[in-house]
Amino acid sequence: MTARSDTASSAKAPNAARRPVVGAAAVAIGLLAFGLALAAFNLSSTAPAGRWLEALVAPDENDMRELVLRYSALPRIAVALLCGLGLGLSGALLQQVLRNPLAEPGTLGVFAGARFALFAATLWAPELLAYGYEPLALAGASLSMAIVLLLSRGRGFAPAALILSGMIVSLALEAANKMLTIGNFELLSDLMIWQAGSLAQNDWSTALGLAPRIAVAGMAAAFAARSLALLDLDDAGARSLGARLGLTRLMALAIAVFVSATVVASVGAIAFVGLAGPAIARAAGALRLSQRLVWGSVVSAGLLTLTDQALVALTGGMLPPTGAVTALLGAPLLLWLVWRFRSTAAGERVTTGASPRIGASWWLPMMILPALVLAVLVAMSLGRVPNGWVWATGADLSALAPWRGPRVAAALAAGFMLSVAGALLQRVSGNPMASPELLGVSAGAAIALLAAAFLAPGLGYGGALALAAAGALVSLSVVLVLGKRSAFAPTQTLLVGVGLTALLGSVSEMALVTGDPRVAQFLTWLAGSTYSVSSAQAAASCAFAVVTALSLPLLTRWLAILPLGDPRALALGLHVGRIRLILLSVAAVLTAASTLLVGPLSFVGLMAPHLARLSGVRGALAETIAAGLIGALIMVLADWLGRTIAFPWQVPAGVVATVIGGLYFTWAMRSRR
Structure with a gap:
């Protein structure tokens, strides 16, 4: 009796384990289908369905509708699908390697670093643009990611510390981007708008550039998936099974940053898509890494396509950029995930790492007041002119x-x-x-x-x-x-x-x-x-x-x-x-x-x-x-x-x-x- 029951339970186990995967697949395919259906609806307003294939293969150069379909509408759909797949893959890898359900390129400062590199190069080293945006974006994204990891290393790369560090680095870099834009508004305004995540296309070059890169990244992720799956265990357990943790983490981070930088260089920052795809797939039952890599990427592709095509239907796809809308929709998801994510140390207290020295209560304010008066005097009197520094006094100070x-x-x-x-x-x-x-x-x-x-x-x-x-x-x-x-x-x-x-x-x-x-x-x-x-x-x-x-x-x-x-x-x-x-x-x-x-x-x-x-x-x-x-x-x-x-x-x-x-x-x- 016991043997039969054990056999029966073991026979049922695969079916029970398969149901969550079916749920994740259904959600992913459903979102993708909705996105493609809306895309088909938008395409039908441009040209009849019977003309789509002909417009793609050999458009009539005298028919503006077929030209728009060939060089704008279809490439836009392809780019949305490719960017969604890439960002979903990047988010799933980052969440796995950092053991952090809140990780994605936007929350870890990757996008902000890539954008800053492009802004800085445009202003100070335009000759580097001859090599394309991708190397610059990759360098900026890598440096930003390194800073975030350095900041959170002291706390063992704890999920909350990583996200907090990433968001602060993002805020600081975006403030620097705004500073550069203010001083060079005419030069950088177009780049700023485009870098907000516009999927508008004029030809197939972006899609053809993205496709092989994302395909290579996907194959690399599949190759590393088995080693990455061991990160579900603690470090000791993973090492006991032969995992080379340092190399595995480095490889996963390299793939994720490469994909993110490629997307930023191609269409700008598209925030929270990489967070949403794996999170929705996990909630729908994709418990294994291999499942999240596949279905999380498909969910992200469906979400991005659906969002972008909704914008096309409502606004003609001109403004606002899709990346700004995904940020607007994705930030509530981040809040919800944080709300669900219970702290493991609810009573923690954050300290600065140093203890206050014992002293009198009012000595510091009394010392700051003269320093503040001196600072005001310097700010009022000392400044720069074309000929150098000038200390204004008397009538000059009154005029200033x-x-x-x-x-x-x-x-x-x-x-x-x-x-x-x-x-x-x-x-x-x-x-x-x-x-x-x-x-x-x-x-x-x-x-x-x-x-x-x-x-x-x-x-x-x-x-x-x-x-x-x-x-x-x-x-x-x-x-x-x-x-x-x-x-x-x-x-x-x-x-x-x-x-x-x-x-x-x-x-x-x-x-x-x-x-x-x-x-x-x-x-x-x-x-x-x-x-x-x-x-x-x-x-x-x-x-x-x-x-x-x-x-x-x-x-x-x-x-x-x-x-x-x-x-x-x-x-x-x-x-x-x-x-x-x-x-x-x-x-x-x-x-x-x-x-x-x-x-x-x-x-x-x-x-x-x-x-x-x-x-x-x-x-x-x-x-x-x-x-x-x-x-x-x-x-x-x-x-x-x-x-x-x-x-x-x-x-x-x-x-x-x-x-x-x-x-x-x-x-x-x-x-x-």
């Missing part, structure tokens, strides 16, 4: 004051408010890596201002501030709701914030590629420029910063007690929920006011509270004030550097601060244990 004064004041106020907002967020969330930039708060304010710029251009400063504050508060609420599942584990909450930033950033990207004449001005603001700030705005922002500083003593008791935990706070008589909402609302308003001045990205809100703690400041009020003063100092210096380092061109203060913040984040990640 109306031009430099508002910029310096705006940078000072924005740095102070962003840093105070960061300090509040870090204390309320118990997460020392929290900041307005990383929790999506700045992005929420930015998207609200973008809506105002296009829908209500006459909105005054007060209305814009209210709208930006509402956007910031909504974004912060979303982060808190999604972060609740992981008990607000620091890294998980950061991942939610970064995912939300990516979602809102994709909306901005769609606006940037519309060709609207307001785009150049919005791009300048988005990068954190202060040179369009008026005297009235500067005065209002300084007054707001002063009011903030004077109000902080009223919050001191809350800020000192909340980090002790909810039970102790309740025991001491605090209404924790209400107080947390008040403090988060204050942080949202401060972020909104700062975003109006310097854009949504600077990392000052992350750096300044850390530097205050590392300097030995003790006490909630002293730490918050010190953080605000440090942030003001950083932003004033960033604005001055942006005005002078690339003279006669100007680099926005937000971009300079982002570079400084990226370097600081690199140090912080390397220091975490």
Whole structure:
């Protein structure tokens, strides 16, 4: 009896194991069929179905419909299929080799690195373009991937650390890309639009170039699949079965980066397709690597074709680029995956790797004040002219004051408010890596201002501030709701914030590629420029910063007690929920006011509270004030550097601060244990 039952169960096992594969195949083939059906519908509006083959083989040169079909519509479908297959393959490989279900070229900084290499070569080494885009994109993607791996190596390439590092590297490189575009808008605007992921085609050259490369990558992945499958085990188990882990990982990463760089060089960045395909295939039952490589790639191909053909049907395929739309659709998928992905250490606390030195509470603020005064004096007086450096005094300084004064004041106020907002967020969330930039708060304010710029251009400063504050508060609420599942584990909450930033950033990207004449001005603001700030705005922002500083003593008791935990706070008589909402609302308003001045990205809100703690400041009020003063100092210096380092061109203060913040984040990640 036992033997028969064992035999029966073993006979049923293959059928049970086969069902998930059938489900994954059905989903993949279904998506692909929908995409191709929509493509056929679009083709039928161009030429009758009976003419398709003739138009492909020998089109009538006097029939514009057949020419469009041969040289535009059909190549576009082929490119969408090939790019989807390649990105799905790349995503499946990255997720396997890094043991990270959130990995894909976009989230690991590969796309941003490739784009930066193309932008930089176009400006500074155009002779390299003679060799084609692909070598440049491959070099930039490889370097970016190496930086991400270096940052996360200290934490054992943990999934959350990898994604967080990749997203930060992406944000920093994209800020650099915006800086280059601002200074060379006419030269780079077309490249920026094309690099947003346009699948529009004029001939078959792109498809014919992609096909052999993706085929070779697929064969290489199939060759390495057996060794890669052993990575489902731990390292010791894989080695015991003869796996050469270093060589296997290197080969898989090389294939994934090569495919991603090929796609970027051919059509631009198409975000989240490589994440969605393998994730959907896995959810549909593709449990083995070989299944995910096949069906994940097919799902990605179907999704990209379906999305692109939907755009063709709705807009004629002109704008927006498909890559911007996939980012808009894929970022929610990232948020959902992060929401499902429970932290293995819900109670973790992120540290900077160094302990604060014991010292007096107020010595650092007292030391920063003279340094801040000196920085303001330098920013007002010292500058570059065609003949060199000049220190302005007397009448010259009076003549320059109306031009430099508002910029310096705006940078000072924005740095102070962003840093105070960061300090509040870090204390309320118990997460020392929290900041307005990383929790999506700045992005929420930015998207609200973008809506105002296009829908209500006459909105005054007060209305814009209210709208930006509402956007910031909504974004912060979303982060808190999604972060609740992981008990607000620091890294998980950061991942939610970064995912939300990516979602809102994709909306901005769609606006940037519309060709609207307001785009150049919005791009300048988005990068954190202060040179369009008026005297009235500067005065209002300084007054707001002063009011903030004077109000902080009223919050001191809350800020000192909340980090002790909810039970102790309740025991001491605090209404924790209400107080947390008040403090988060204050942080949202401060972020909104700062975003109006310097854009949504600077990392000052992350750096300044850390530097205050590392300097030995003790006490909630002293730490918050010190953080605000440090942030003001950083932003004033960033604005001055942006005005002078690339003279006669100007680099926005937000971009300079982002570079400084990226370097600081690199140090912080390397220091975490």
